[in-house]
Amino acid sequence: MEYTKCQVDLPRLQRKARLYVGIPEKKEEGERFPVLYMHDGHNVFSDEDAFDGVSWGLIQAYRDWPGLPRIIVVGLECANGGRRFDEYAGFPITHPGLDRFIPKPVGGKGDLYLDTIVSQIKPMIDQNYPTIPSPEYTGMVGSSMGGVITHYAALTRTGVFSRFGSLSGAFFVSESSVLHATERATLTGVHRFFLSVGTRECGVGDQEEYVRVNQAVFAALSKKMSPERLRFEIVEDGIHHESAWAK
DSSP states (O other): OEEEEEEEEEGGGTEEEEEEEEEOSSOOTTOOBOEEEESSGGGTSOTTTSTTSOOOOHHHHHHHOTTSOOOEEEEEOOOSTHHHHHHTOSSBOOOGGGGGTOOSOOBOOHHHHHHHIIIIIHHHHHHHSOBOOSGGGEEEEEETHHHHHHHHHHHHOTTTOOEEEEESOOGGGGHHHHHHHHHHOOOTTOOEEEEEEEEEOOSSSOHHHHHHHHHHHHHHHHTTSOTTTEEEEEEEEEESSHHHHTO
């Protein structure tokens, strides 16, 4: 896999961001690919782009394991500070522990963020790259708050995406809203959903809270989805960091 990056203007979000696109090498004429959209795009491909110098290492992973699926991977850079919480939360954030990090109400702008991906980024990708644009071949993955907005997309955007992954999802930030919305959703358009959480998560929530709320989200999803479509893993000693999510 090789990747490119460029700056894009995001009018709905009133900001600019880097857009990272990874494409398979040695493409055959007429070959088209599924697409995976990833949040915190600066942390996806290479350590040199990553926020703290450690990425998911996707480029190196494709070098080490050439048998990985041939897909296009799209990563959109996140907003800074509290605006990331705004965009990655479909509901207002209610967890009191965030007050010491962000001294104002945040969250609830997830629809604006997802609308940006659906109405601006995806059409641009489909126009300029050899994609298979249908929902069956379009997925979304995120970690921490990126897992939260991925879950929200599974509840609200299955006409566009059908495969979802949440790693270390910080669902505790809006626990009651997340669980209530999950219980009300049909989820018939979700073909696959993968969740994972580590036993040594860090961040605002304590270790037990991360695991407990992810278990609750899984339980709510499992009422609507068969085991063939839904998978949940508790990763022993898994931490809240790109080095763990890369595995």
